Amino acid sequence: MSSSLTAVxxxxxxxxxxxxxxxxxxxxxxxxxxxxxIASGSSSRQIAAIAERVVERLxxxxxxxxxxxxxxxxxxxxxxxxxxxxxxxxxxxxxxYYNLEKLWQDVAPGQPLPPQLRGKSDGA
Numbered sequence: 407m408s409s410s411l412t413a414v415x416x417x418x419x420x421x422x423x424x425x426x427x428x429x430x431x432x433x434x435x436x437x438x439x440x441x442x443x444i445a446s447g448s449s450s451r452q453i454a455a456i457a458e459r460v461v462e463r464l465x466x467x468x469x470x471x472x473x474x475x476x477x478x479x480x481x482x483x484x485x486x487x488x489x490x491x492x493x494x495x496x497x498x499x500x501x502x503y504y505n506l507e508k509l510w511q512d513v514a515p516g517q518p519l520p521p522q523l524r525g526k527s528d529g530a
Contacts, residue, residue, distance in 0.1 A: 410467070411441065411488065411490055411491045412429055412441050412443065412491060414463045414464065414467050415463070415464070415486075415488070415491055415493050416429065416443060417463070418456070418459040418460045418462070418463040419443070419445045419459075419460065419495070421459060422447075422452065422455050422459055424453075424456050424495065425446045425447070425448075426445060426446045426498075427443065427444070427445045428443070428445070429443050430443075430444070432510065438492075439487075439489070439490060439491060440490045440491065441490065441491040441492070442492050442494065442506070442510065443492070443493045444493075444494045444496070444501070444506055445494070445496070446496055446497065446501055447495060447496070448497075448498075449497070450480055450482065453482070453483075453484050453495040453496065454484065456484075456495050457475060457484040457486050457493075457495050460486045460488075460493050464491075469488045469489045469491075470489040470490055471489040472489075473486065473487065473489075474486075474487040475487070482499065482500035483495070483497070483501075483504075484496075494506060
């Protein structure tokens with residue numbers, strides 16, 4: 407896990423008052439990324455602003471590939487993919503419903519991903 411990228415993302419989230427920030431090291435558990443950051447925002451506008459700030463900060467420090475943003479603020483969930491780090495920015499209700507922390511907690515390092523976490527590159 408790149409602690410400098412993690413610090414950049416967490417600082418960007420904190421700058422705009424994101425809350426309930428959780429950092430999950432997924433090295434050995436994901437072929438897609440090394441670190442997942444999950445945070446809540448109190449409104450769709452706030453999570454959109456946080457996503458923009460995360461993208462700006464990642465661009466400033468540079469990443470291993472292009473930065474991608476998925477989701478719209480109206481969905482209550484925006485994902486910022488910075489390659490080695492992915493940030494999930496969610497409204498509290500959306501976060502409670504999907505419970506990503508629980509999903510990743512159930513995956514031990516070196517073990518195959520459960521079906522709900524498998525992507526096409528993981529053999530799904």
